[in-house]
Amino acid sequence: MLEARGLGVQIGSTTILQEISLRLHPGELCALIGPSGAGKSTLIKVLLGLRSPSEGTVTVSGGPISSAGPVGYVPQDDALHHSLTVRQALTFSARLRLHTVDPAGQGARIDAVCEQVGLGERLDVRIRSLSGGQRKRVSVALELLSQPDLLILDEPTSGLDPGLEAKMMGLFADVAGGGRVVMVATHAMQSLSRCDVLAVLVRGRLAWLGRPADALRWFEVDRFAGIFDQLPRHAPPVWARRWMGSQECRTFAGRPPPPVRGAAPERLADTSTPQPPATAPDLKAQLEALKAEYARKKP
Ligand SMILES: Nc1ncnc2c1ncn2[C@@H]1O[C@H](COP(=O)(O)OP(=O)(O)OP(=O)(O)O)[C@@H](O)[C@H]1O
Numbered sequence: 001m002l003e004a005r006g007l008g009v010q011i012g013s014t015t016i017l018q019e020i021s022l023r024l025h026p027g028e029l030c031a032l033i034g035p036s037g038a039g040k041s042t043l044i045k046v047l048l049g050l051r052s053p054s055e056g057t058v059t060v061s062g063g064p065i066s067s068a069g070p071v072g073y074v075p076q077d078d079a080l081h082h083s084l085t086v087r088q089a090l091t092f093s094a095r096l097r098l099h100t101v102d103p104a105g106q107g108a109r110i111d112a113v114c115e116q117v118g119l120g121e122r123l124d125v126r127i128r129s130l131s132g133g134q135r136k137r138v139s140v141a142l143e144l145l146s147q148p149d150l151l152i153l154d155e156p157t158s159g160l161d162p163g164l165e166a167k168m169m170g171l172f173a174d175v176a177g178g179g180r181v182v183m184v185a186t187h188a189m190q191s192l193s194r195c196d197v198l199a200v201l202v203r204g205r206l207a208w209l210g211r212p213a214d215a216l217r218w219f220e221v222d223r224f225a226g227i228f229d230q231l232p233r234h235a236p237p238v239w240a241r242r243w244m245g246s247q248e249c250r251t252f253a254g255r256p257p258p259p260v261r262g263a264a265p266e267r268l269a270d271t272s273t274p275q276p277p278a279t280a281p282d283l284k285a286q287l288e289a290l291k292a293e294y295a296r297k298k299p
């Protein structure tokens with residue numbers, strides 16, 4: 001479970017986030033929406049431990065994120081090596097992230113994620129020659145390799161056509177359905193009803209956290225884009241107070257975790273049987289080997 005309590009971020013005299021509390025269960029796909037500059041990327045960085053909050057705490061399954069299992073993060077700006085082919089990027093990443101898996105297993109995982117994001121045809125194309133939407137999908141594929149228990153994606157569908165956006169949101173719903181927490185910051189409105197949870201951020205405040213369909217009623221609109229037209233009706237602290245003081249907020253906070261579809265992923269099902277620790281990998285040596293291989297293959 002991902003839990004944030006009373007998060008605040010202050011930069012100089014500017015308040016970027018204030019009083020953000022949320023709880024997401026394994027199995028839930030949460031969409032994070034809000035006007036540009038509302039604080040979505042900042043909140044994501046705080047949730048992932050990439051930025052320290054000025055106030056509040058974040059826990060994953062009750063502990064600090066540093067002790068959580070694999071975590072996936074697709075940043076708003078891609079961090080890809082543009083001179084590599086898609087296959088090279090995935091292979092290098094698989095060697096680092098799946099170092100306890102044999103090469104055949106790593107290859108199978110690469111094939112599986114390429115299939116998931118629809119990149120099978122582009123495996124031997126250099127990343128610099130891909131379209132913006134294809135590059136986004138490479139970023140997503142890299143994070144899916146390690147089957148993270150917590151996956152947070154910052155506008156992963158920007159640059160995708162509506163059909164592909166719907167497919168990717170379907171993929172994130174499937175990933176969450178396997179017992180993971182998935183959060184997606186997005187400006188795309190057409191697939192929000194596929195999400196289990198909708199969070200609406202306005203100028204650093206949480207104006208809503210609940211079921212997407214209930215949000216339409218709360219904001220008195222008939223389509224999600226209409227929420228943005230309603231936000232100027234109240235000041236952000238008023239929205240936040242109305243939400244936190246509502247019966248809907250209390251009911252939603254006490255919701256039961258969703259049932260996990262299909263077999264639970266091993267990492268989540270594995271809590272009762274302690275496993276012997278894997279042999280500590282010599283990550284530095286592996287990194288050096290990868291660097292050397294990359295330098296050899298560089299055009
Ligand atoms: N390092 C920083 N120093 C000062 N201000 C910052 C910093 N990072 C973000 N901000 C400010 O915090 C606010 C929230 O930024 P953030 O990137 O989180 O918004 P966002 O909701 O992700 O926007 P977008 O939808 O455009 O990506 C903005 O006003 C931004 O200018």
Ligand SMILES: [Mg+2]
Pocket residue numbers: 040041042076154
């Ligand atoms: Mg952003």
